[in-house]
Structure formats: structure tokens, C-alpha cells
Amino acid sequence: MIIPFRKMHGLGNDFVVLDARGAALPISPARAAAIADRRTGIGCDQFIVMEPGGAGADLFMRIRNPDGSEAGACGNATRCVASLAMDESGLDGATVRTVAGDLPSERLPDGTVRVDMGAPALGWQAVPLAREADTLHLPLAAAGVSDPAACSMGNPHATFFVPDLAALDIARIGPLLEHDPLFPDRANIGFVQVLAPDHLRLVVWERGAGLTLACGSGACAALVNAARRGLSAREATVSLPGGDLRIAWRDDGHVLMAGAVATAFTGMVDLDAFPA
């Protein structure tokens, strides 16, 4: 089955996007992982399938990591597919439905796309954690980092606050923390250096994907956790290796994320060339 795909990214956090709104596609976790593989497939941080949205949503977005695991949120991909929906409709707004809820998105005058990621979940069971703990100060330490905060943005995040990001070997400690038994569903691990109350520097070891150039839900979690700790304001620029996101934790509890989106290229893919 040969079908079109679109390669998109948000600040270098990149996605292969397939369109299954017209007809279901035979996409197993194994096939998604094979297409996401950067050596033998097209290669991406997340594999995205657009499905029919149903009433009240422009589309449903299914998110898979390169290891085949399904995720409940992907902020950068949400902004990308919302941009596609707005291009198609000619409108400046679109609602993307995910397993974690409906995410209203809009294109801003400067061409960036802003998404309402909803409210973070702050309780230990919602993150989730394997046992009761204070999500503002988790009993977790590894390889020179400790005392993270945690929340869910529809997917689990732990945020460590460090004095110097450059001093960390994130490729080594990221997987240890991602797989810590405290996280029954694993977790995305963010490392934050607070530059100013309205400016955070962030690097994320993503669950099921590893180091990425940007992580939208991770930037939301970093801002929420920094504000909860009194380390930042409720609105800040989050600078990731791939670029800046503007994050605001509104008084109504919702977290807004704005940033650039882009289509790198389009092409055709033969699904039968990958394992069923």
C-alpha cells in the first residue's frame, strides 16, 4: 500500500505524519517503529497518524514513539497537525483530539501556532507514580541529579533543576531515570537550568524516544514545575536545543504553548515495505 506522508517538525522535534482520516491504515506498533527508525525507515521522533476527529474536533491524533509505545500527548506534533488542519480549512483555529483530551489551537499573527494543552495533573496517581509521594519533591536521585518535581500533561514528566546543563551526561542518566521503578509507565525526563524567572533552558530525555531537540509537553511540564517551586513566573520562554517555546500557565489552570512549525518534505511510503 503506497500512501503519501508528510515530514514535519516543531523546533527540530520531528514527525512522520500519515493521514488516515479517509480510510483506516494498517499501522501496528511494529510498523510505526520501523518507519520511525532513522537507519532503516524514514526516521522521526514520533510517528503521527491523523484519524477522524468526530464531533467537536478537526481530527484525532494518534502518537507513537520510535519504540512503538503510544503516548497521550505530544505538544509539538499537536501544533504541526493543527497547522495542517488550519491550512486545509483556511481558518485560524483547529481542535486536535488526543487520548488525553481536546486541544484547541490557533495560528498567531507572527505565524507561530499556539495550543492549549489543558491543565497539568499534579497528583501522584495522575503522573503516575508507583507509590504515594509529594510530586513537588520526588524521592529520586541518580548520577548527580536529585529532587525532581513531576506532573502529567497527558503524559508523564519529571523535571530536575540543575545549576549547569552542560555538566550533565544526559545520554547516560536519561534512560536510568526514564525506567526508574517510581514511574510505572516510564517518564519523560526534563533537565532545567533557570536563567531568569521568565527564561528556562531545558533539555529533555523523552520516554520511548531519547534525546530530542525539543519537547512541547516537556516544556509545559518544566514551566509548571518551576512555577510550583517558585523558581519561575507562570509565563516564560523555554529555550530548548532546537529553539524557543513560549509557555504560559494561565490562572484558569490551562497551559498554553506557542512556537514555530514546519513541513520539511513530503513523499510516498510503501507500508508493505515495513513489518505488519
Ligand SMILES: N[C@H](CCC[C@H](N)C(=O)O)C(=O)O
Ligand atoms: N515521548 C513522549 C511523547 C512525545 C512528546 C514530545 N515530543 C512533545 O512535543 O510533547 C511520551 O512518550 O510521553
